[in-house]
Structure formats: structure tokens, C-alpha cells
Amino acid sequence: MTPALVAENLNVYYGQSHVLRDVNFRVMPGETVSLLGRNGMGKTTLLRTLMGLLPARKGSLRLGNETIGGSRTSTIAQRGLAFVPESRGIFPNLTVEENLTFAQRANRAGQSPWTLERIYGLFPRMQERRSNWGNQLSGGEQKMLAIGRALMTNPDIFLLDEATEGLAPKLRDEIWATLRVIRESGTAVVVVDKNLSDLLALGDRHVILAKGEVVFDGSADALRADPDLVHRHLGV
Numbered sequence: 001m002t003p004a005l006v007a008e009n010l011n012v013y014y015g016q017s018h019v020l021r022d023v024n025f026r027v028m029p030g031e032t033v034s035l036l037g038r039n040g041m042g043k044t045t046l047l048r049t050l051m052g053l054l055p056a057r058k059g060s061l062r063l064g065n066e067t068i069g070g071s072r073t074s075t076i077a078q079r080g081l082a083f084v085p086e087s088r089g090i091f092p093n094l095t096v097e098e099n100l101t102f103a104q105r106a107n108r109a110g111q112s113p114w115t116l117e118r119i120y121g122l123f124p125r126m127q128e129r130r131s132n133w134g135n136q137l138s139g140g141e142q143k144m145l146a147i148g149r150a151l152m153t154n155p156d157i158f159l160l161d162e163a164t165e166g167l168a169p170k171l172r173d174e175i176w177a178t179l180r181v182i183r184e185s186g187t188a189v190v191v192v193d194k195n196l197s198d199l200l201a202l203g204d205r206h207v208i209l210a211k212g213e214v215v216f217d218g219s220a221d222a223l224r225a226d227p228d229l230v231h232r233h234l235g236v
């Protein structure tokens, strides 16, 4: 099977600072991959690079059989990637519904499995708040809206940074449940979060970054079998 995404030997810098070092990362169609590592190890940088928001100084990026190195974010989005950044990026002067419909797009096969109705089914709270402005939402509601908006683009691969950071326990559960629904819909997911047990329960595969390098890439069982590695790189 052709991977949905392949990044090879990615090297990314902020000025002089070498933040991603020869990172190899792949996602198979429909696969859920968790991205782990302590603060500042490069997880957000990797997601932003995949999305074309940061340039790679070296390395290549392929979506399916297409090389997309150097492509703009809009092109990458059209090729089927959607990204929910930690900052969420809600449009403050659009309503909830406008934020959602603004993003609406069919996938590359011309299909739109994710509709407004389906997003409202997933997040009834968004339906209740459909006429509110983006800047009237709580942090948790903004997260739901950002997830809903990304799904409205009908992506093949859904990138989610800090999935549950700063959210109340009930909302966290809702986000994990949502990720399971996305996963069951056949969309590939790459998720960053601090909660190891939730990630191990959700993900098909787990990748740990340390100082910009991949130090583990494997199953939950392989990770659990190496408590030293978990302690060293995740501090638990």
C-alpha cells in the first residue's frame, strides 16, 4: 500500500537553530499516529513543516505518489491535509457556522463525507452556538470549532496539535471520542498530546521525538515494553 504521507530526512531550522534533524515520518492511509516527546522537542515544528507552514532546508515530502516539497500550505491543504494548531486559528469576526462553511470543500475524489449536519451531530454545542461570533467562544468550544472546521475540508490526513491541552476533563473525553469517530471514518490522524495513556489507547503507531530526532517509532506494546525509554523521553 502506498503511504498517505512520507517525509524523508527532514531538516528544519529556526535561524541558526537546527530543530528537526533527519526526521523520517510516514503515515499510512487511515492510520492514527501519535507524536510524543517532551516540551520543545520538535512536535509542533514537524506538524507545521508537513503543512507547508515552515520550509524544510533539506528533505522531501510526498503525499501519495506526489512530491510536495516547497509547496504552499493552500496546495498541501488541497492535497488532503488539514491542521488544527494549538492556537486554533478561529476567525473571530465570523460566526460559528460561517467558520465551518467557509472551510467547506470536497475531498480529492469529489466527495464530502463531512457535512455541517455531521459536524453538528459530533458537537451539538456548536449547533447551539451556531450564530455566536468566533471570539465569543470558550477555549474548549474554539477547539471543537477548529476540529469541525478542519473536518469540513474532508481531509485524508488530519493533524491535531495539543489535542486536549488546557481543557476540562469532560471536554477532554469529548475530544478523544471525536478522534475515535474520525479514525473510524477512515481518515488518517496525527495527534500530539501530553496524555500518554489516552494516546496509547487511540494510536496505531507511536513516534517519539527528542531534540528534533525520531528516537522511537513503533506499537504501543513495543513502547510499554521499554519503560526506560518512556521515562527518559516522556518523563513518566
Ligand SMILES: Nc1ncnc2c1ncn2[C@@H]1O[C@H](COP(=O)(O)OP(=O)(O)OP(=O)(O)O)[C@@H](O)[C@H]1O
Pocket: 014, 017, 019, 037, 038, 039, 040, 041, 042, 043, 044, 045, 046
Ligand atoms: N518561532 C520559533 N523561533 C525560534 N525557535 C523556535 C520557534 N518555535 C519553536 N522554536 C524552538 O524549536 C524547538 C522545537 O519546538 P516545538 O514547538 O516544535 O516543540 P514541541 O515538541 O512542539 O514542544 P511544545 O510541546 O513545547 O510545543 C524548541 O527548542 C523551541 O524553543
